[in-house]
Amino acid sequence: AQSVAQPEDQVNVAEGNPLTVKCTYSVSGNPYLFWYVQYPNRGLQFLLKYITGDNLVKGSYGFEAEFNKSQTSFHLKKPSALVSDSALYFCAGPGLMGGGYNKLIFGAGTRLAVHP
Amino acid sequence: DTGVSQDPRHKITKRGQNVTFRCDPISEHNRLYWYRQTLGQGPEFLTYFQNEAQLEKSRLLSDRFSAERPKGSFSTLEIQRTEQGDSAMYLCASNPGQGTYEQYFGPGTRLTVT
Numbered sequence: 001a002q003s004v005a006q007p008e009d010q011v012n013v014a015e016g017n018p019l020t021v022k023c024t025y026s027v028s029g030n031p032y033l034f035w036y037v038q039y040p041n042r043g044l045q046f047l048l049k050y051i052t053g054d055n056l057v058k059g060s061y062g063f064e065a066e067f068n069k070s071q072t073s074f075h076l077k078k079p080s081a082l083v084s085d086s087a088l089y090f091c092a093g094p095g096l097m098g099g100g101y102n103k104l105i106f107g108a109g110t111r112l113a114v115h116p
Numbered sequence: 117d118t119g120v121s122q123d124p125r126h127k128i129t130k131r132g133q134n135v136t137f138r139c140d141p142i143s144e145h146n147r148l149y150w151y152r153q154t155l156g157q158g159p160e161f162l163t164y165f166q167n168e169a170q171l172e173k174s175r176l177l178s179d180r181f182s183a184e185r186p187k188g189s190f191s192t193l194e195i196q197r198t199e200q201g202d203s204a205m206y207l208c209a210s211n212p213g214q215g216t217y218e219q220y221f222g223p224g225t226r227l228t229v230t
Contacts, residue, residue: 032217034217034218036221041223041226042223042224043120043122043207043221043222043223043224044159044207044209044221045221046218046219046220046221049217049218051217090158090159092158095161102147102149102164102171102172103149103161103164103172104149104151104159104161104209104219105161106158106159106160107158108156108157108158109156109157109158
């Protein structure tokens with residue numbers, strides 16, 4: 001079964017320090033993977049995606065993610081955290097439907113708290 | 117380019133009442149999805165439309181739930197005889213197809229059933 005896991009409920013980091021939010025996946029077929037961010041009472045904002053090609057993908061707001069096939073991971077990273085990065089982050093992968101990829105399967109989310 | 121919009125943003129209803137939510141996708145996005153998100157969880161897929169055709173429904177979508185996209189543009193999600201367990205955030209997303217894999221989400225409708 002397709003699944004995406006986020007092993008940490010919360011990540012705490014000091015402003016200016018690097019941050020990592022972890023994601024592992026178990027999918028059959030091409031592992032299309034995504035990161036989304038959710039601010040309070042808001043919908044999900046797309047940050048970045050891995051479809052194919054370079055294992056390091058860059059996205060919005062200075063975020064990047066590293067796809068690692070051998071470790072089945074897709075960790076989200078940022079070199080220098082900002083207080084405004086504090087939010088709920090979701091990793092997502094492809095959920096199979098008839099005809100191929102369509103729906104998204106989400107992890108449970110990781111709350112990132114960046115302290116001044 | 118406006119994003120996905122949803123209406124209403126918040127809905128409080130009493131158990132047993134019917135509610136209807138609307139989603140307007142990004143213009144010319146032919147793929148539309150509904151998800152449900154409960155507190156502390158990631159969104160869960162409910163149903164998918166390609167143009168006006170509803171092509172997939174999750175087992176989460178009980179007989180009390182119905183979704184439509186009559187002209188392939190906006191969509192509605194109706195819940196009949198609401199139950200307290202229906203309290204959640206209902207998210208709509210759209211995607212243009214054509215090799216674009218990411219989905220673009222609306223702000224959601226938060227439903228509270230009392």
